[in-house]
Amino acid sequence: MTTDQSAEGYSFEDIQLIASNVLKQTRHKPSIGIICGSGLGGLADIVQDAETVPYSSIPEFPVTTVKGHEGKLVFGYLEGKPVVLMRGRFHYYEGYPMWKVAMPVRVMKAMGISTLIVTNAAGGLNENFKTGDLMILRDHIDLPGLTGECVLIGKNDDRFGPRFPAMVGTYDSELIELAKETAVNLGYSSILREGTYIMIGGPSFETVAESRLLRNWGADAVGMSTVPESVVAKHCGIRVFGISLITDMCSLSYDAANATTHEEVLAIGEKRAGDLQKLICAMIGNMNLNNN
Numbered sequence: 001m002t003t004d005q006s007a008e009g010y011s012f013e014d015i016q017l018i019a020s021n022v023l024k025q026t027r028h029k030p031s032i033g034i035i036c037g038s039g040l041g042g043l044a045d046i047v048q049d050a051e052t053v054p055y056s057s058i059p060e061f062p063v064t065t066v067k068g069h070e071g072k073l074v075f076g077y078l079e080g081k082p083v084v085l086m087r088g089r090f091h092y093y094e095g096y097p098m099w100k101v102a103m104p105v106r107v108m109k110a111m112g113i114s115t116l117i118v119t120n121a122a123g124g125l126n127e128n129f130k131t132g133d134l135m136i137l138r139d140h141i142d143l144p145g146l147t148g149e150c151v152l153i154g155k156n157d158d159r160f161g162p163r164f165p166a167m168v169g170t171y172d173s174e175l176i177e178l179a180k181e182t183a184v185n186l187g188y189s190s191i192l193r194e195g196t197y198i199m200i201g202g203p204s205f206e207t208v209a210e211s212r213l214l215r216n217w218g219a220d221a222v223g224m225s226t227v228p229e230s231v232v233a234k235h236c237g238i239r240v241f242g243i244s245l246i247t248d249m250c251s252l253s254y255d256a257a258n259a260t261t262h263e264e265v266l267a268i269g270e271k272r273a274g275d276l277q278k279l280i281c282a283m284i285g286n287m288n289l290n291n292n
């Protein structure tokens with residue numbers, strides 16, 4: 001690899017090489033990529049004809065350092081559709097530069113995916129939400145991006161996408177509609193929400209004052225991931241569906257202040273991930289892959 005990674009990330013050629021090295025380790029050719037959030041990797045256990053590629057076996061791939069993120073790619077089929085799951089994602093707070101956090105999305109694109117499903121565990125800011133709800137991402141607020149840490153900073157290679165990509169419509173409307181219809185059929189209407197996810201850098205959870213600020217800015221849920229991956233996916237023409245499992249409610253008042261812990265996030269993930277898995281599988285079953 002010749003790229004100065006500290007400055008700009010991987011070149012287009014580097015990404016193609018990483019993708020072809022990964023594809024040599026599997027018989028599968030995925031169309032759908034799925035990024036599993038904290039405690040949400042269980043979806044990988046129901047992949048059929050599964051083949052696993054640990055991140056540690058992929059030259060130039062980062063390694064996961066967070067509990068609840070295993071660190072492997074899982075190839076196979078969900079509802080008859082070829083998928084690749086990232087069982088474990090990378091976060092900015094782990095010390096990775098933004099471009100490294102999102103580089104697997106470019107690798108998945110080079111492997112042939114056209115649709116990306118991004119999942120996460122998030123804190124609820126909208127007072128109408130409750131723990132265990134599922135929130136479809138209608139939109140996001142890229143707080144790091146707004147403050148100078150956009151994932152696309154650096155020299156642009158047009159083979160990835162345009163210098164100034166539009167971010168309106170990052171989350172595909174048809175997939176949102178499909179998710180809503182699917183949720184109704186599964187009897188999930190009472191736990192299904194739709195809203196705006198805001199990314200903070202982390203790893204510290206929000207203070208009460210910060211939660212109030214994020215809520216006033218129009219965010220419905222907060223987390224420390226997802227946005228760089230979605231931005232890179234939109235940049236390179238992948239259609240994106242995002243969904244949060246609300247693992248805790250952020251404290252908006254000092255009277256009821258409750259300190260979120262990662263253990264709590266993982267525990268709710270373990271308890272409620274089944275609903276998210278069912279929704280995603282049913283959606284994939286109904287997905288038209290020739291849509292874009």
Ligand SMILES: O=P(O)(O)O[C@H]1O[C@H](CO)[C@@H](O)[C@H]1O
Nearest residue numbers: 037038120121224225262265
């Ligand atoms: O976004 P995912 O990876 O689901 O993880 C969420 O859970 C962790 C906090 O408990 C943070 O990393 C936050 O972003």
Ligand SMILES: Nc1nc2[nH]cnc2c(=O)[nH]1
Nearest residue numbers: 121122123222223224260
């Ligand atoms: N920032 C943030 N990330 C989370 N991930 C899961 N829960 C939370 C939360 O409350 N806040």
